[in-house]
Amino acid sequence: MRAFMVRHQTPVLLIIILAAVAAISEIGGLDNLQVPLIEMLIRVLVVVGLYVFIGNSGVISFGQIGFMCIGAYAAGWATAEPGFKQVMLQGLPAFLAQNQWPFPVAMAGAIVLPAIVALLFGLAILRLNGIAASIATFAFLIIVNSVYSNWDSVTAGVSSLVGIPTAVGPWVAFAFASAGIVSAYLFQISRYGLMLRATREDSVAAKACGVHSVRVRLIAFVLSAALVGAGGGLYAQFLGILTVDTFYLSLSFITIAMLVVGGNEQSHGSRQRRHRGDRHRPVAALRRAGRDAGLDATQVAGEQQRTGVGVAARAYPDLPP
Amino acid sequence: MIEFLQNLIDALALGSIYALTALGIGLLFGILRLINFAHGDMITIGAYALILPSADVTARLLIGSWTPAAVIIAISMIVVVAALITDAAVFRPLRTASSPTLMISSFAVSYIIQNGILIFYGARPKAVDFWSGANVQVYIGELRVPLLQLITLVVTLVLMVALTLFLRRTPYGVQMRAAAEDFRMAQYLGVRGNIVIGLAFAISGILAAAVSMLYITQSGSLTNQMGVPLALFAFVAVVVGGMGNLTGAVVGGFVLGLIVTMLQAYLPADLRAFRDAFAFGVVILVLLIRPAGLLPARTTIERV
Numbered sequence: 051m052r053a054f055m056v057r058h059q060t061p062v063l064l065i066i067i068l069a070a071v072a073a074i075s076e077i078g079g080l081d082n083l084q085v086p087l088i089e090m091l092i093r094v095l096v097v098v099g100l101y102v103f104i105g106n107s108g109v110i111s112f113g114q115i116g117f118m119c120i121g122a123y124a125a126g127w128a129t130a131e132p133g134f135k136q137v138m139l140q141g142l143p144a145f146l147a148q149n150q151w152p153f154p155v156a157m158a159g160a161i162v163l164p165a166i167v168a169l170l171f172g173l174a175i176l177r178l179n180g181i182a183a184s185i186a187t188f189a190f191l192i193i194v195n196s197v198y199s200n201w202d203s204v205t206a207g208v209s210s211l212v213g214i215p216t217a218v219g220p221w222v223a224f225a226f227a228s229a230g231i232v233s234a235y236l237f238q239i240s241r242y243g244l245m246l247r248a249t250r251e252d253s254v255a256a257k258a259c260g261v262h263s264v265r266v267r268l269i270a271f272v273l274s275a276a277l278v279g280a281g282g283g284l285y286a287q288f289l290g291i292l293t294v295d296t297f298y299l300s301l302s303f304i305t306i307a308m309l310v311v312g313g314n315e316q317s318h319g320s321r322q323r324r325h326r327g328d329r330h331r332p333v334a335a336l337r338r339a340g341r342d343a344g345l346d347a348t349q350v351a352g353e354q355q356r357t358g359v360g361v362a363a364r365a366y367p368d369l370p371p
Numbered sequence: 372m373i374e375f376l377q378n379l380i381d382a383l384a385l386g387s388i389y390a391l392t393a394l395g396i397g398l399l400f401g402i403l404r405l406i407n408f409a410h411g412d413m414i415t416i417g418a419y420a421l422i423l424p425s426a427d428v429t430a431r432l433l434i435g436s437w438t439p440a441a442v443i444i445a446i447s448m449i450v451v452v453a454a455l456i457t458d459a460a461v462f463r464p465l466r467t468a469s470s471p472t473l474m475i476s477s478f479a480v481s482y483i484i485q486n487g488i489l490i491f492y493g494a495r496p497k498a499v500d501f502w503s504g505a506n507v508q509v510y511i512g513e514l515r516v517p518l519l520q521l522i523t524l525v526v527t528l529v530l531m532v533a534l535t536l537f538l539r540r541t542p543y544g545v546q547m548r549a550a551a552e553d554f555r556m557a558q559y560l561g562v563r564g565n566i567v568i569g570l571a572f573a574i575s576g577i578l579a580a581a582v583s584m585l586y587i588t589q590s591g592s593l594t595n596q597m598g599v600p601l602a603l604f605a606f607v608a609v610v611v612g613g614m615g616n617l618t619g620a621v622v623g624g625f626v627l628g629l630i631v632t633m634l635q636a637y638l639p640a641d642l643r644a645f646r647d648a649f650a651f652g653v654v655i656l657v658l659l660i661r662p663a664g665l666l667p668a669r670t671t672i673e674r675v
Contacts, residue, residue, distance in 0.1 A: 110471055175655060181406075182662045185610040188603075189651035196651075200644035299599070303478045310475045 061235040072224035091223035095230040099277030108250035113187030116194035119297035121160035121279025122286040128156035131213035141203030160283025168275030176267045199294040211292040218288040378636045384520035386628025387527035390621045392605035395575035397620030401551035409480040411602025417450045417583030426493030447580040454576035488595040497593040613664030
């Protein structure tokens with residue numbers, strides 16, 4: 051048992067920290083802390099999802115927030131009031147429009163639908179490298195935003211999707227964030243994770259060793275989309291209301307900033323340092339998400355919160371991981 | 372036919388705006404490998420510099436009410452200074468940082484500028500009446516062309532020719548091209564890195580100032596995020612055209628302008644709302660067919 055704990059200390063420690071965070075929100079008298087803490091746990095899940103693809107593959111993807119949008123709307127379609135859906139969302143298929151599905155079904159939808167989209171889209175674009183791949187994912191984000199904000203009969207367009215039961219409390223968010231960390235960790239230490247990081251370090255050498263870079267990237271992309279989509283599903287059932295523009299550029303940038311400032315860095319320093327960096331990256335991402343939500347908690351208005359992160363990003367651009 | 376020509380001129384005018392913005396982004400990418408998202412906010416700064424700082428809905432012109440020559444010089448100076456400040460304060464300490472770090476820093480600069488504007492000018496969009504005389508229509512045969520579009524085209528051409536002459540004929544231009552091709556080698560040969568980079572920031576500032584004046588004359592409204600979509604489209608244009616290659620940036624800008632305008636004109640009415648989805652679908656297709664862009668630069672070809 052002890053050897054197991056030592057060997058896998060990173061995810062174990064992270065989960066203990068998250069449990070502490072969830073427990074804090076249960077303490078009486080801190081009611082107005084609960085909302086930012088739940089949001090923080092959801093953001094942890096999203097940033098860990100980003101890490102699975104961006105951190106391991108080294109390809110910056112702006113598009114993962116598009117999967118969050120897809121996941122959130124999938125959950126919203128499943129659980130919103132049937133009365134609302136039949137009036138506002140007449141394009142929905144009958145099995146969604148006439149029923150109100152329970153939380154597990156909604157979450158399954160929020161995980162599976164983004165994963166399927168990621169599989170199809172990833173098959174097309176993951177053979178691109180570097181900046182071209184980033185732009186393709188960026189284009190994906192814009193396409194998702196454009197479709198979801200104009201497909202009125204299914205997404206209610208730019209008006210909001212309302213009447214989603216708010217089923218997410220701190221422990222539900224904690225459970226999903228922990229599951230996200232465990233699956234990200236399991237992927238990272240699996241042979242596919244190793245092969246993917248090999249393509250990040252040196253794609254030609256990895257290819258020479260027989261690594262099929264498109265395939266391993268696709269696995270990470272789909273897993274990442276599933277985790278980010280789950281984050282979206284939680285978010286929908288945490289707020290109870292959805293608008294498309296939540297899931298757009300500023301969320302994409304801010305989550306990538308959390309990841310990079312937290313320590314997505316890879317290209318300088320010795321190999322030794324890289325290894326050390328690897329282990330602590332999720333910790334740093336978590337720290338970042340925490341700091342951001344912390345600013346939330348002190349009731350700083352949203353815009354100023356971003357300035358805060360901006361200043362932090364400027365002040366610690368090269369924070370050692 | 373007339374309708375098609377009309378759309379073509381719209382596409383050229385929109386493409387010029389994208390091309391000018393893409394030039395500013397491409398110039399810095401070539402030398403610094405910096406994807407400067409804050410370039411859009413330089414455009415915003417140029418536009419806000421025209422008016423008095425206040426939270427009123429209708430903006431009162433300050434610099435904007437001077438004579439055109441004075442306006443152009445003053446706005447260019449302000450944006451150039453702003454660009455040089457971002458270089459000195461943010462990007463200079465990060466010279467050795469990796470590309471993602473630089474990009475995130477430029478997001479940070481972008482947020483700081485946007486929210487700084489929010490503090491001084493308020494959050495509401497502002498209407499501004501700036502050089503609205505340029506919005507008259509001119510007839511060329513049967514073709515009805517807004518004067519502003521002609522001005523935009525001419526300004527773009529002039530700036531592109533001037534930039535080309537600068538890069539080809541002057542010692543500093545040659546140094547910039549050398550730095551874009553291989554920064555370290557250029558430094559070994561005596562090119563002073565900070566001067567070349569500062570110059571690149573200054574030129575990108577002038578380009579941003581030109582875009583801000585053209586754009587504000589056309590749109591007549593100010594918001595603190597007005598530069599963001601321009602920078603994003605321009606960034607996509609740079610990649611589609613071919614990273615690290617200024618001709619590519621210009622071609623990319625015009626191609627993107629053409630795609631967007633033609634989709635707007637010829638998509639069936641009920642699909643028109645999805646214009647951006649189609650436009651970026653085309654962008655993905657272009658990238659899949661030519662991953663290095665339409666005109667790939669020699670230096671960005673991957674070598675083993």
